[in-house]
Amino acid sequence: MRTLDLAPKQKRPNGEPCCEPVVYPEIEREEAERMAHAAKALGDPIRMQLVDVLRRHAGEVCVCELVPLFDLSQPTVSHHLKVLREAGIVGSERRGLWAYYYVNREALEELRGWLQPNAA
Amino acid sequence: MRTLDLAPKQKRPNGEPCCEPVVYPEIEREEAERMAHAAKALGDPIRMQLVDVLRRHAGEVCVCELVPLFDLSQPTVSHHLKVLREAGIVGSERRGLWAYYYVNREALEELRGWLQPNAA
């Protein structure tokens, strides 16, 4: 655990900066960016439910079964699935006319790891 | 684990629905909404880093220490902190001129719980 300079605050004399800016490594900025991307994909109720449905099923679920679950047009559901796909949270496979989606458990696990109390 | 009717697909005769719509309880819609709200708050690199900094410190961190970490104006950082506050992810306390922020570990824990492999 890094230690910030949590020195007791006092009004700075005049024109001096209020406190030492802490150096923040770029590495963590990149990791934050990745995690934020995943979190953002989950940051929509529809997509949250899509993931919820998908992970409740061991295998794959047909899009034609997902669409009627929501009060949304087919293109909109397709859009949400695309967002999840591009975030790596779900994957898809096409078989004939139908497209089947499934959860990428590792992606959820990565975010879960980040949320862990003492994550680096 | 609920079971969807994953019957083998075949082109439906004509005008019939392609598959039985699965009933999806409202309860889970509400939970998804709560989880999505938290995820959305984390769905921004700046806020991800803010949370990261805050949770690295056992206690509270002054806003005046957070602002110089980012290439952003003070009002913008304040805005992001507000988003996190309204999502319940961080809390704040004002002492004199300074405002101190801290992580709400329980909030992160709830989202983490939801991400768990066999979450209800």
Next chain:
DNA sequence: TACGTAGATCGATGCATTTCGATGACGATG
């Protein structure tokens, strides 16, 4: 080959979000 179905993509629309400078609220300090 012609048609119908499943799903993805496109373009438009309306709303939300990010960001800033300016300003306001309020405590501290002389």
Next chain:
DNA sequence: CATCGTCATCGAAATGCATCGATCTACGTA
């Protein structure tokens, strides 16, 4: 009490996002 520092809020501008109808692609079927 006048001034300054800290932080929050406001209003505006730019950008992003959810959503839809229309359309496109690809596959099955007659």
